[in-house]
Amino acid sequence: MLEFPNLQCSQNAVTAAGNLIISIHKMTTQTQITHEKQLVQDESDRLLADLIPNLCIIINTSTSRSLAQIALDTIKNILEEVKLDMLKHITLLEKIAHCVQKVLAYKTKCQQESDDENDENAGGDSREQDGRDDAEYDAMLISTGGDLLPVLTSIACTGKVQFFPGYLSSIIPKLQKRLRHQASVSDRSFVIGVLAETVQNMNEILVTPYLQSLFTMFYQYLLDDDEEVRTNACFGMGVLCAVANQQLLSQYETILNRLSQVLIKETNLRMIDNICSCLCRMIVVNQKLVNSFRKIFTMQNNQTIICVLGDSKINEET
Numbered sequence: 001m002l003e004f005p006n007l008q009c010s011q012n013a014v015t016a017a018g019n020l021i022i023s024i025h026k027m028t029t030q031t032q033i034t035h036e037k038q039l040v041q042d043e044s045d046r047l048l049a050d051l052i053p054n055l056c057i058i059i060n061t062s063t064s065r066s067l068a069q070i071a072l073d074t075i076k077n078i079l080e081e082v083k084l085d086m087l088k089h090i091t092l093l094e095k096i097a098h099c100v101q102k103v104l105a106y107k108t109k110c111q112q113e114s115d116d117e118n119d120e121n122a123g124g125d126s127r128e129q130d131g132r133d134d135a136e137y138d139a140m141l142i143s144t145g146g147d148l149l150p151v152l153t154s155i156a157c158t159g160k161v162q163f164f165p166g167y168l169s170s171i172i173p174k175l176q177k178r179l180r181h182q183a184s185v186s187d188r189s190f191v192i193g194v195l196a197e198t199v200q201n202m203n204e205i206l207v208t209p210y211l212q213s214l215f216t217m218f219y220q221y222l223l224d225d226d227e228e229v230r231t232n233a234c235f236g237m238g239v240l241c242a243v244a245n246q247q248l249l250s251q252y253e254t255i256l257n258r259l260s261q262v263l264i265k266e267t268n269l270r271m272i273d274n275i276c277s278c279l280c281r282m283i284v285v286n287q288k289l290v291n292s293f294r295k296i297f298t299m300q301n302n303q304t305i306i307c308v309l310g311d312s313k314i315n316e317e318t
Contacts, residue, residue: 018074065137087159103145150197196236238278
């Protein structure tokens with residue numbers, strides 16, 4: 001049914017197959033009898049080995065953007081359920097990673113051709129009727145593909161998967177290139193958001209080669225005109241400081257000056273909350289900085305930050 005000629009049937013089959021694997025995998029955590037648990041785990045592994053390659057084929061070769069997007073969503077849902085059990089299937093992880101890479105590079109078949117699904121379903125006029133064009137479908141597909149990167153990073157980083165450092169060395173610079181040449185608000189928000197979530201799932205060794213470029217990017221977009229872009233950049237700066245450990249200590253004064261500059265006129269509560277989180281992450285790295293942080297923000301009379309810094313007992317999970 002995954003390759004059924006009717007598009008809606010194929011879409012439903014992809015979703016159903018993904019839900020089946022998720023349900024079977026949940027049984028492995030609920031089954032207490034060792035023998036039965038192993039049988040369920042074996043079946044889950046077998047279905048994974050069958051389904052993932054087929055979903056990757058759909059993503060790479062389907063002419064339908066919506067079907068490719070559903071396949072990506074299904075893979076993401078499976079990875080979020082299976083998690084570290086995917087480390088038994090490194091070749092499948094690699095297939096997924098390369099699919100994401102192709103989507104972000106606009107190299108899948110549906111991104112290189114006119115999407116014909118509307119022609120099949122509504123005489124060729126529905127794209128005009130619902131206001132969607134190829135560019136909008138592409139943006140949705142790119143966003144869905146980008147959402148997979150943090151999930152992949154979490155699994156690969158925990159398992160120290162060998163192919164992944166080289167993979168990141170290709171994909172991170174390509175994502176950052178999307179910010180050049182007057183990038184749109186949606187592009188800025190997407191790239192910074194995806195990279196921030198990806199950094200959160202990295203470790204110090206993995207992030208080191210990209211430390212300076214990521215720092216420069218997050219630092220620059222702390223002053224963006226768009227609230228969501230600023231918020232994503234602030235979150236990214238915080239998790240980068242945490243993951244980098246001591247490596248960014250020399251930049252802390254620069255970061256503080258930029259954050260204090262932002263706070264002078266910032267009214268977005270989510271951004272202010274992310275600034276507090278960023279400061280807490282910096283303090284977790286070096287708790288000796290609490291007093292200097294407090295002095296800077298007391299001079300600004302920023303009561304929100306002073307309140308946060310007033311408690312010297314910093315929760316390391318903040």
